[in-house]
Amino acid sequence: MTDHRKNSRNPGFSDRSSKWMRLLGIAALAVICATPQAFAQFATVGRGPSIGPSVGPNINAGPRISINPHVRYSPNLDYQDIHRPRRRPRPYVQEFDGPPDYNGPPKTVRKDPPRRRRANTPTVADNSYVAKEVVIELEGNPNETAVNNIARRHRLTRVESQNIPTLGSTFFRWRISDKRTVDQVVRELVADGGVRSAQRNNIFRLQQASSAEPAKSADGPEGYASGKLRLPAAHALSAGADVRIAVIDSGVDANHPELAGSIVETFDALASKEGAHAHGTTIASIIAGHGRLTGTAPSARLLAIRAFGEKKSGAESSTFVILKSLDYAVSHQAQVINMSFAGPHDPILERGLAAAAAKKIVLIAAAGNAGPKSPPLYPGADRNVIAVTATDSSDRLFSGANQGAYVALAAPGVDILAAVPDSKYRISSGTSLSAAFVSGLAALMIARNPELSPGDLRLALESSARDLGPKGRDTQFGAGEVDAYAAVSAVAAPVATASGRAAGQ
DSSP states (O other), X not given: OOOOOTTSSSTTHHHHHHHHHHHHHHHHHHHHHHOHHHHHHHHHTTSSSOOOTTOOTTOOOOSOOOOOTTOOOOXXXXXXXXXXXXXXXXXXXXXXXXXXTOOSOOEEEEOOOOOOOOTTSOOOSOOOEEEEEEEEEESSOOOHHHHHHHHHHTTEEEEEEEEETTTTEEEEEEEEOSSOOHHHHHHHHHTSTTEEEEEEEEEEEEOOEEEEEEOOOTTSGGGHHHHHHTHHHXXXXXXXXXXXXXXXXXXXXXXXXXXXXXEEXXXXXXXXXXXXXXXXXXXHHHHHOOSSSOOSSTTOEEEEEEOOEEETTEEEEEHHHHHHHHHHHHHTTOSEEEEOEEBSOOHHHHHHHHHHHHTXXXXXXXXXXXXXXXXXXXXXXXXXXXXXXXXXXXXXXXXTOOOSTTEEEEEEOSSEEEEETTTEEEEEEXXXXXXXXXXXXXXXXXXXXXXXXXXXXXHHHHHHXXXXXXXXXXXXXXXXXXXXXXXXXXXXXXXXXXXXXXXXX
């Protein structure tokens, strides 16, 4: 039995539907033929990257996605590559432990990825410098017009200038007034025919970690250095009479009882109004103290040179200021220069140190307080300088001391009782103090044998030192801990020198 209920209420429905479908198909075909580009765009939807007509039949179009007509997609990306969310690149992060004498928690700073260094580039632990400043040396003896022309040509503002007789040249400190980097300006200046040298105005910091512990008796445990160095026996041979020692440091309290009559000259390279500072006073008292303390060279004469001013990160100085200080010391007949500070390698200061050594001035510096993993610090690492590290009362190395082949000698430098301003005393530690002991010892040796050259003096210090650590010279203690009595005794008569001749011949 046939069912007649289908479409019984609407006869002819099937025929009309078929006609409409045919008409729609014809219309669609007409549109496609009229606008083939639109059809091509419709056909590529969902394929990801643009695909040309030569694509083979086996390519999978992938899931349907919407395409932004203004975005170009690489043909090497698949669907997942296009739509994978992009992560922001993570910045290169380094741990920066602060300046060499900083003992606070490490700070994380963002830096660009490190560039590969050339083999002959000195590596330093603390590569900081004064922002927007350069130190410049000009060719010949330029007049004011020539100087101003160079400044205008390089868009620089002149801050100050200083004639440096030690190097036979005038140096300028100029400020960068635009957004150029210091290194960019240095490169531009070096390429200028009228400029002899140009560099950063590097930052240097004092090398002492002071203790807040109140000072005790000089005869207590913190006064061990005198016995360790055999100073009383050495003083029976020499007290360093009238040997001139320049102390390039922070301000010294010339009125402290320990230093009465010891300071013969003062020079403020900063032209500041700061008063006396603990570090400078401490170093001076270790060298020439003669009250409660037993200074290493109590009869020496000090040239107190202020080169370091108080900053938020501690007492700091710069290339330009230290250059002025070094020149003052050389020009005022210093026989020993104590430099209880550290920083990066500095070409201008390297030249100044070489010039001082050529005048037979003994140069002594702190090895640095940046720790055993730190690269060499300067001026201690300079070949004309004797770098001194610090030991404690048990001959153990100071935990914060730098290590390396440049370390020449060791001396007491942990828990040392020394003077601070206002007739007070404090217990301090650091390689700064060790350098001061050796500077005083050098004065004893020079007073004993004025004909000693810096090379002969160094040889006598190293050959008479008491070996510590691994047998022989090492990177922790150098040649060993100095022995004042043995060193002074060794130079009482002409001694064998590095050249094989007797001293003074």
